[in-house]
Amino acid sequence: MASEPVTPMTAPAPAGSDGVSWDELARGDSRPVPEFLKGHVQRDLGSAPIEASRYTDPEFFRAECEKMWPNVWQFAARQEEMPEPGDHVLYENAGRSYLVTRQPDGSVRAFHNVCLHRGRKLRTASGWAKDFQCPYHGFTWNTDGTLKHIPCRWDFPQIEDEAMALPQAQVGQWGGYIFIKEAEGGQSLEDYLAPLPTHFERWQHEEAYTTAWVAKVIPANWKACAEAFMEADHVSTTHPQIMGFTGDVNSKYSLYGDHVNLTITPFGVLSPTLGVSENEQQIIDNFVKYNGRVVLPGTTINVPEGRSARATMGDFNRHRFGELFGRDLDHATDAEVQDAFTYNVFPNFSPWGGFQPTVVYRWRPWHDVRHTLMEVRLLGRLKPGETAPMPAMTMLAPDESFADHLGQLGAVLEQDMANLPHVQTGMEASKTGQLQLARYQESRIRHFHKTLDDYLAR
Ligand code: FES
Ligand SMILES: [Fe+2]
Numbered sequence: 001m002a003s004e005p006v007t008p009m010t011a012p013a014p015a016g017s018d019g020v021s022w023d024e025l026a027r028g029d030s031r032p033v034p035e036f037l038k039g040h041v042q043r044d045l046g047s048a049p050i051e052a053s054r055y056t057d058p059e060f061f062r063a064e065c066e067k068m069w070p071n072v073w074q075f076a077a078r079q080e081e082m083p084e085p086g087d088h089v090l091y092e093n094a095g096r097s098y099l100v101t102r103q104p105d106g107s108v109r110a111f112h113n114v115c116l117h118r119g120r121k122l123r124t125a126s127g128w129a130k131d132f133q134c135p136y137h138g139f140t141w142n143t144d145g146t147l148k149h150i151p152c153r154w155d156f157p158q159i160e161d162e163a164m165a166l167p168q169a170q171v172g173q174w175g176g177y178i179f180i181k182e183a184e185g186g187q188s189l190e191d192y193l194a195p196l197p198t199h200f201e202r203w204q205h206e207e208a209y210t211t212a213w214v215a216k217v218i219p220a221n222w223k224a225c226a227e228a229f230m231e232a233d234h235v236s237t238t239h240p241q242i243m244g245f246t247g248d249v250n251s252k253y254s255l256y257g258d259h260v261n262l263t264i265t266p267f268g269v270l271s272p273t274l275g276v277s278e279n280e281q282q283i284i285d286n287f288v289k290y291n292g293r294v295v296l297p298g299t300t301i302n303v304p305e306g307r308s309a310r311a312t313m314g315d316f317n318r319h320r321f322g323e324l325f326g327r328d329l330d331h332a333t334d335a336e337v338q339d340a341f342t343y344n345v346f347p348n349f350s351p352w353g354g355f356q357p358t359v360v361y362r363w364r365p366w367h368d369v370r371h372t373l374m375e376v377r378l379l380g381r382l383k384p385g386e387t388a389p390m391p392a393m394t395m396l397a398p399d400e401s402f403a404d405h406l407g408q409l410g411a412v413l414e415q416d417m418a419n420l421p422h423v424q425t426g427m428e429a430s431k432t433g434q435l436q437l438a439r440y441q442e443s444r445i446r447h448f449h450k451t452l453d454d455y456l457a458r
Helices: 022-027 058-071 189-193 196-200 222-227 240-245 280-290 309-325 403-429 443-456
Strands: 074-078 087-093 096-102 108-112 131-133 140-142 147-149 168-174 177-181 208-218 252-256 260-265 340-345 349-353 358-365 372-381
Touching (some): 189 196, 196 349, 222 358, 222 403, 222 443, 252 443, 260 443, 280 309, 309 372, 372 403
Antiparallel strands (some): 087 096, 252 260
8 A cells, every 4th residue: 555646635625524614613713723723734645445464463563563663753651750860661562671761860761671681671660769670680770771780790701891781762752751762863753743742832741741541451453443543433333422512524634744643523513414503502511411521520501692512612611721720721722622633643642732631542562463552641731830740550451441530531432442352353354354444534544554654664
């Protein structure tokens, strides 16, 4: 599929939609919508089928581990996980293990977490350390990675201290997120993420902190899991309860460069599939009932005569999130306090934009081609003078529900989880071995595979 020519897509988006497009909604916003959110950035990436073996074949998985993962910037930690010198986050993925470690000068280094004596992992959990002493024979490294001590030093005449420093990965930081890249050289983090940091200047993730963090192992390939969050055309079938306030098939899709893409899904409007609403109060009642991320349980919001649900929710959320975040959000658009701005950074990091409690997803292959660790975080904003508490990840058992920790968002996620194991076994059982993608609404999935192919071809 990589051979398709890349030309600008001239067709207006979203072709065939019956309702009001996101840009039309933006024109009716009570505040000026930022330029970068207007229009959409698309390319023609063709319409060839996708091979199911990309999700099922252990050889393909091995190729990803060898050629893709070492060469991409990976979201490894949030800054609030490691505030003090000696704090370290154990980050493991695709056969590698790292200790992402805060240095005395505030910088961050990422060491390969493997003892250079006989290979024991130095640490098996995140934490604080004055040094990294291997629990096996006591070889010890300073937290800057230099060798500190070898017991029975006389018995290792072949070793030079300088050559025994822990190997390091590259480290980059943006918006309170700490990234690592195993391979040397290549694109800087700044270039890799563009234009995402420019977009997020308004939303200030550097002042965010983790307020909830829940993970679960999903019996499906990591790409299948990530792709379940790259389009909104599954809403009407998988999440019918949210159609009463979600412009699902009016979502707008943009592809930026190789690594970044975006879905904007409008809320506060009826799904075009349900027709045109004559009852704005009903839309907001549905929103309140099924979107617990946004409102507290038991909240009622009355739509004044002649006003839309969307504008009413805009007013309500500007006030509520302004209080919650300790900030004046008067400049925030109706869109930015209610819509879903689902950004993806290749390959597995999805931070949402907007002035709302922020959703952040990360998907890591979990040891093999058919398991994924899916993590969901919510980020709040620090009020002036506040210090972020140290977050801890809650690992759910297979029979535990995201809904027990994330309310209505968790209930929606569990509907996605109900598909994914059967997506995997279905692809494994497929007679044709091929998947078909919608040309526009699933353009982010094609974009993702195109970039993956580019890495695999290197
Ligand atoms: S394996 Fe680490 S000290 Fe021996
Ligand atoms: Fe979903």
